[in-house]
Amino acid sequence: MKEIREIFYDKQLNIEAYGFYGLKQKFPNHFHDHYVIGCIESGIRKVTCRGEEFLIEPGDLLFFNYRENHACEQVGDYPLNCRFINIKRERMREIAEEITGKSGYPEFVRPVIRQCPKAELLREVYRMVAEGKEEFEKEEHFYLLMEQLLSEYAVFEKRGVQVPDTEKLNDVCDYIKEHYSENVSLEQLCGIAGVSRYSLIRYFTKYKKITPYQYLESIRINQAKLYLEEGMEPAEAAAMTGFSDQSHFTNFFKRLFGLTPAQYQRIFIQKIDKTPL
Incomplete structure (x- = not known):
């Protein structure tokens, strides 16, 4: 399978979306200056994060917090197909504040969520960014995705949010x-x-x-x-x-x-x- 790498920047959402298809490359221990949220489409990889090793498989959702060290390598003969979104630290703070009412930086508790049902919504957001879809629909899907991810998998204090009459x-x-x-x-x-x-x-x-x-x-x-x-x-x-x-x-x-x-x-x-x- 030929290796394909693609990346898109969405000005409206202020996020990056990138995909790896046919990936075999090994990545040494490193970190990013942004949050990473991704879904695995096919292939198996060994991910090392927070002192633990995880085998990620199709249907799994992956989280790397801001500047969180991690490494990964291929397992078996099948290369990796995956899709990710990158969210800068300040942008994540803005999103968390809109959703939770708290001005702070969330921390995703677990690096891997097995067979996560939220992966389908992440794929849909990725598709809309990649295809340059209509801004309204894309924004709505993105905020619905982030509300679910932050409420179920992240840690932060909550306080009241604005409620329209x-x-x-x-x-x-x-x-x-x-x-x-x-x-x-x-x-x-x-x-x-x-x-x-x-x-x-x-x-x-x-x-x-x-x-x-x-x-x-x-x-x-x-x-x-x-x-x-x-x-x-x-x-x-x-x-x-x-x-x-x-x-x-x-x-x-x-x-x-x-x-x-x-x-x-x-x-x-x-x-x-x-x-x-």
């Missing part, structure tokens, strides 16, 4: 309804609610039983249905309702309704054709 959350809903066709950002919605990104995601979801981004896409898709029923071309309906491209629109539409936009539209075109003159 119902009126502010309704203002957010109204803004989304009025501006769904535009490039709505999480930052804009946080400004309306007067809270942090994490607080908005958490309390909006608790209040509406749906995340802010899912709410936005639901508004968009329902308006697009009306346009399709009126005979508008699917590509134009996608553009008019704020979808980044027609492929995203088609995939999302089919996932929700089981039909492509064109298939859905034909139902109404047939009805129109059968209407007597």
Whole structure:
């Protein structure tokens, strides 16, 4: 297998994402000036960290704290495939403060979490960064991932976080309804609610039983249905309702309704054709 190494920097999230595919290289004892969080896709490696040895396998989640010494080497004939995100120390402090309300640096308690269900969400964040996906959805997934990782695997003291009131959350809903066709950002919605990104995601979801981004896409898709029923071309309906491209629109539409936009539209075109003159 040919070795491939890739790295991406996301300005919006202020993180790095990098992947190793077909990796056989041995890494001596070293540390990084950032936090490292990764998931193992295939292959087995021996990792030495905190005076212990761990065999990491597919499905495992890996944590290295800021400047934490570690080393790793290949085990067996199968090279390593893995994906990681790097978070600088000050950026991690900002994230932890938004989520927990405490200004400090978290410490992940265990270097390895076996068969961690959070690995799938990490893969999704990595994919969005690598593909340059829409900022709102990507931010939401990232904060949901970090909330789970920090709450379950990190140590720090907690104190109260900002909580938006119902009126502010309704203002957010109204803004989304009025501006769904535009490039709505999480930052804009946080400004309306007067809270942090994490607080908005958490309390909006608790209040509406749906995340802010899912709410936005639901508004968009329902308006697009009306346009399709009126005979508008699917590509134009996608553009008019704020979808980044027609492929995203088609995939999302089919996932929700089981039909492509064109298939859905034909139902109404047939009805129109059968209407007597």
